Amino acid sequence: xxxxxxxxFFAGSVFVFAGCYKPHDKRVSVAAGVRSDxxxxxxITRPFIGAYSLLAGEGIDIKDVRSWRNTxxxxxxxxxxxxxAVYTKQFEYRxxxxxxxxxxxxxxxxxxxxxxxxxxxxxxxxxxxxxRDAVDFKINTRKAKG
Amino acid sequence: xxxxxxxxxxxxxxVGCEKVTKIDTTNDAGKQxxxxxxxxxxxxxxxxxxxxxxxxxLARQDGGKYVLxxxxxxxxxxxxxxxxxxxxxxxxxISNSGQVVMTSAVGGKDSNRDSMVNDLRDVRDSAKGDEFxxxxxxxxxxxxxxxxxxxxxxxxxxxxxxxxNQQVEYYFQLKITDLKSGLRFWQKEVLIGKRGSNKTVxx
Numbered sequence: 001x002x003x004x005x006x007x008x009f010f011a012g013s014v015f016v017f018a019g020c021y022k023p024h025d026k027r028v029s030v031a032a033g034v035r036s037d038x039x040x041x042x043x044i045t046r047p048f049i050g051a052y053s054l055l056a057g058e059g060i061d062i063k064d065v066r067s068w069r070n071t072x073x074x075x076x077x078x079x080x081x082x083x084x085a086v087y088t089k090q091f092e093y094r095x096x097x098x099x100x101x102x103x104x105x106x107x108x109x110x111x112x113x114x115x116x117x118x119x120x121x122x123x124x125x126x127x128x129x130x131x132r133d134a135v136d137f138k139i140n141t142r143k144a145k146g
Numbered sequence: 147x148x149x150x151x152x153x154x155x156x157x158x159x160x161v162g163c164e165k166v167t168k169i170d171t172t173n174d175a176g177k178q179x180x181x182x183x184x185x186x187x188x189x190x191x192x193x194x195x196x197x198x199x200x201x202x203x204l205a206r207q208d209g210g211k212y213v214l215x216x217x218x219x220x221x222x223x224x225x226x227x228x229x230x231x232x233x234x235x236x237x238x239x240i241s242n243s244g245q246v247v248m249t250s251a252v253g254g255k256d257s258n259r260d261s262m263v264n265d266l267r268d269v270r271d272s273a274k275g276d277e278f279x280x281x282x283x284x285x286x287x288x289x290x291x292x293x294x295x296x297x298x299x300x301x302x303x304x305x306x307x308x309x310x311n312q313q314v315e316y317y318f319q320l321k322i323t324d325l326k327s328g329l330r331f332w333q334k335e336v337l338i339g340k341r342g343s344n345k346t347v348x349x
Contacts, residue, residue: 072205107239108191108235108238109192109195109235109239111185112185126196128195128199129199132243145177
């Protein structure tokens, strides 16, 4: 009987705390603790969701990669994604630019650069090619250290 | 004698075992240091170059190329830094972009200039000038003046973070100025911040 009451209290608490959340414009990401609670993000459920996220190894998803040429005729690329984890995820990326023969263009700017993606939020980064010769690119990522 | 020989052999092996590794500068996953290292210069230069090329200010409307010189980049940090570590990377990439030509005739510091440009003209104007075939000597009025100048500074700010840790902020600030009009065409700041033990020295 006690167990049953405890379960009912737990379930009730989740609905009480999570009851006020209303969906908003997807372009605005409101962080946990700022917005109203959801069932996934509630003072009672948060530790379980956090543990699940960690166990499931949740990370970033790439949602969109688009490229264009700027006014100087140089190629630029924007990578957009979403961090599914419940903690800030830092990673590094390096863009290698390729010419029309598929050869890598040597450039000082081809180095590992860091991105910090906030928990359960969208992120994006942009890169600019070293010259007009660049027609394609490859992007590598790795875990950020230190 | 036998003991001495053994000691000598042991010492030789000990010296031979000192481990020295070459840094994999392409995929370096080494620990961060409080001072500025090559990775910080790589990052700052990369962000500067990309901002500059993305801005479009180097693309001349008439299709020609701007002539660029590097002015003074001040080292306002507690470290002994050669600012060429930053400017050389930027100069290399923006030259290779095909949008600008660097000049070695004038520059903010000796390493930006090639002293032979002036030395050869001094020879031309001296008595030794007659020793050279005249059509191989540079004529007067042949040097091209720069259109743009790259200048800026690297600034360091040390803060106490808590009892045990310090925070060091490095600001890389660069700008491009049109030398005829004095107008600033572009500027960018890159901040690199580090936190670590007070025991670590940031200079």
